Amino acid sequence: MQIIPAIDIIDGKCVRLTEGDYLQKSVYNASPLEMAKKYEQHGIKRLHVVDLDGAKAGKVLNWRSIEAISMHTNLEIDFGGGVKTREDVERIISLGIRYVTVGSIAVKEPALFSEWIKYFGADRFLLGADVKDRKIMVSGWIERSELELLPFLESYVNKGLRNIFCTDISKDGKLEGPSYMLYEELKKEFPSAFIIASGGVSCMGDIHTLQAVQCDGVIIGKAIYENKISIHELEEFIKASK
Numbered sequence: 001m002q003i004i005p006a007i008d009i010i011d012g013k014c015v016r017l018t019e020g021d022y023l024q025k026s027v028y029n030a031s032p033l034e035m036a037k038k039y040e041q042h043g044i045k046r047l048h049v050v051d052l053d054g055a056k057a058g059k060v061l062n063w064r065s066i067e068a069i070s071m072h073t074n075l076e077i078d079f080g081g082g083v084k085t086r087e088d089v090e091r092i093i094s095l096g097i098r099y100v101t102v103g104s105i106a107v108k109e110p111a112l113f114s115e116w117i118k119y120f121g122a123d124r125f126l127l128g129a130d131v132k133d134r135k136i137m138v139s140g141w142i143e144r145s146e147l148e149l150l151p152f153l154e155s156y157v158n159k160g161l162r163n164i165f166c167t168d169i170s171k172d173g174k175l176e177g178p179s180y181m182l183y184e185e186l187k188k189e190f191p192s193a194f195i196i197a198s199g200g201v202s203c204m205g206d207i208h209t210l211q212a213v214q215c216d217g218v219i220i221g222k223a224i225y226e227n228k229i230s231i232h233e234l235e236e237f238i239k240a241s242k
Contacts, residue, residue: 002217005039006048007032009062028225033068042235046076048219054082070095078126103128104138122160132169165196184213
C-alpha cells in the first residue's frame with residue numbers, strides 16, 4: 001500500500017482544513033517545498049498536492065509551489081485544484097507531474113473530461129471522488145451534486161480510468177479514523193482500480209486497517225502535521241512493506 005502524504009496549499013503555505021471548511025483552516029510554518037523534501041528524505045515516493053486556492057477560484061493559482069516541488073524533488077506527484085482546461089493539463093504534465101487530479105470537471109463537464117481521457121490517456125489522471133452522505137461534492141467541497149458515488153465512479157472506470165481517491169468529507173481533518181467500510185466496498189465494486197483512501201487517518205493503526213481492507217494507497221495529511229503519526233513511523237512502514 002502506497003503512503004501518500006498530502007500537501008494542501010493556500011497562499012503558498014501548507015494548510016489543513018476540517019471537513020473541507022475554509023473557515024476551519026490550520027496554517028503550518030513549513031513551505032510546501034520544505035515539506036516535500038522532508039518526505040523524500042524519509043523514503044516517501046509519492047505526494048498528493050492540492051491547490052486549495054485554485055479549487056475555490058476555479059483556476060490553478062499556486063503554480064509556483066508545484067513547479068518548485070517538481071523541479072527540486074524526484075517524487076511522483078499528483079496535483080489538482082482548479083484544473084479546468086486542456087492547457088492546464090498540458091502544463092501540469094510538462095512540469096513532470098505524474099497524475100493530474102480531476103474532480104469538479106468530471107462531475108460538471110463529463111464530455112470534456114472524457115475528451116481529455118482520450119487525448120492524454122486514462123493513466124495520466126487521478127479521479128477525486130469527494131463524498132458527503134454518498135453524494136459527490138465539488139468546487140473545493142463547497143457545492144453538492146446529485147451524483148451518487150458508485151454510478152459516478154463506474155462511468156469512468158468503464159472509460160479505462162483506474163486511479164481513484166475517495167475522500168469522506170465528514171471524516172476529513174477530524175482525526176477520528178477513516179471510513180473503512182467505504183473503501184472495502186469500493187475495492188469489491190472496482191477490483192481492477194487503484195483505490196486510495198483519504199480523510200480521517202489519525203494513527204498507524206488506521207493505516208494497518210486500510211491495508212487489511214486492501215486499499216492500494218492512503219493519503220495522510222493532518223495526522224502528520226499534528227504529530228499523531230511521525231515521518232519515522234511511515235518510513236518504517238514503507239521498509240517493512242517492501
